[in-house]
Amino acid sequence: MPELIQLENVGVIYNVHGHAPKQVLQGLNLTIQPGEFVAVCGQTGCGKSTMLRLILGAERPSSGRVLIEGCERPRPDRHRGYVPQKYSLFPDKTVLDNITFGPETEEFGLIGRLRPGFRRRREELREKAFGYLRQMGLQQSDAHKYPDQLSGGMQQRVAIAQALIMRPAILLMDEAFSALDPGTRADMQRLVRTLWQETGTTFLFVTHNIPEAVYLGSRIVVLGKDSPESSSRVLVDMEVPESARTASGYPNREELERLTRVIEDAALGGRLELEMAEFGG
Amino acid sequence: MLFRIDAKPNRLTAWTLSWFLFASGIALYFYTSNKRHIENPEDKVIPNLTQLSQGVTDAFLKPDTEEAAPEGLENASLPKKFLTSMLWTDTVASAKRFAWSMLLLIPAVVLGLHMGMFPVFGQFFLRFILFFDKIIALSVLPILFIAFGIDELAKIMLIVIGVTPTIILDTFNLTKSVPSEQVVKGFTLGAQDFGVAYSIVLKQILPRVLNSIRLNLKSIMLFLFAGEMIASQDGLAFRIALLRRHMGMNVIIPYVLWVALLLFLVDLTMRVTNRKLHPWFREA
């Protein structure tokens, strides 16, 4: 049985016009099992989004291999869902159409929508989408709004529904909540944690926020550099034992302190500056 | 008050201000016309009201030549007269060319989209179209007349050469400006290449593409008129050029205003259609 996600000695070099090539990641090794919730932290610019895009298949490594269930899949596909921080919804489609876009496209393609069965099937898909809307805590009346008529938190809820309706094996979220106010952010964290527990989907969640990582992750990975000149690799990789969590979902006091200390130690060693401030919980 | 950024003219002032130049322009026109007619009652350079209304009647209600008039036109109704009039036949002739050039913009948009979406496509065409874009369309007019003859094709090619590079490049840039997240998202939702190109990217940029076409209407008309003035047997610009030879100012002026009105209406229709078709679109 191959691993769900395996990064083997991955390196990424960017060639920026007029500059020396920049090695962003080097010798990155990471294995992720089905059902894990991996929270990825690290200083800004350390390559978290790059790693996510590698796993998505939106980008190819300059060296090493990225394996999904044992194969290289160098193109994004329906098995890997994606919730970016911005531009996650299609601005020209209503909330409902945003959510049904995936299943409709998959079943009918670009021109199959002219087929006779389409209308009936679309009604079914809409019913299903309403189910997801409710699960995400949205109102029926939001269904026919356009994305720019929604608040940031609502937009991210729709984006999660849009990704989940495809039942992806992996859901990749890139700083999905960092533009939200603390209260909304806490709500969204609870929602994501519940969804993870209920669906068993593997989550990869990039965040700057240590408490968020500690609350959400079943495992925490910190990316960073050993020195300012070097490239990023995995500095810390640790499990968060579920047994250490209290009823609120947070690890108990000692565990919380231990985790935070380990991350901050790594942060100091690798000159990370993780933001502690903006946690809302 | 005049140079205050925070000035808030009331409605009557605003109304007066915005119509003032129109009113004074018209007044100045008739004043000059009057003065010239006192010196020379036959003056044709600045026609007075009588001459203008004669010109309007001729243009709007009479056919170009006596032979073109159908039987019993004298007693026909006004709309019927209008539909056989010189102005209307010219408008139809120009509108046909205009419609053809608009149709030819569809492949231009598709090309721009494909260039932006598919890098191989882009590499293949981009440099060539950038080069093409720098060619002054009017400067190749003689070549066009030699290559395509002086009939319709040459005129439409003039518009194509003049306007399509702009539209292609605009569409290309708009396509490029769609965030990559949207494309990746499309793939993760099971779309294929064409699905992403057409049902995600094209749909998103379409209102902007239409806007860009709308802003280029004037160039389209400019090239259309250039073609018609130089080589044509009909059309609005052909008529204006023809009338110039016998100083038919009393018809030229109504023609010019008519063209402006038409362009305004086309622009308005496109704006309204755009808003109706894309209720989600907020102009940045």
Ligand SMILES: Nc1ncnc2c1ncn2[C@@H]1O[C@H](COP(=O)(O)OP(=O)(O)OP(=O)(O)O)[C@@H](O)[C@H]1O
């Ligand atoms: N397409 C690209 N071309 C050139 N350089 C790039 C490109 N994408 C990213 N980089 C560089 O790679 C480095 C890592 O970028 P990345 O976006 O992965 O960082 P990040 O950890 O996600 O940062 P943040 O926390 O700010 O989102 C940055 O220094 C960035 O400048």
Ligand SMILES: [Mg+2]
């Ligand atoms: Mg990032």
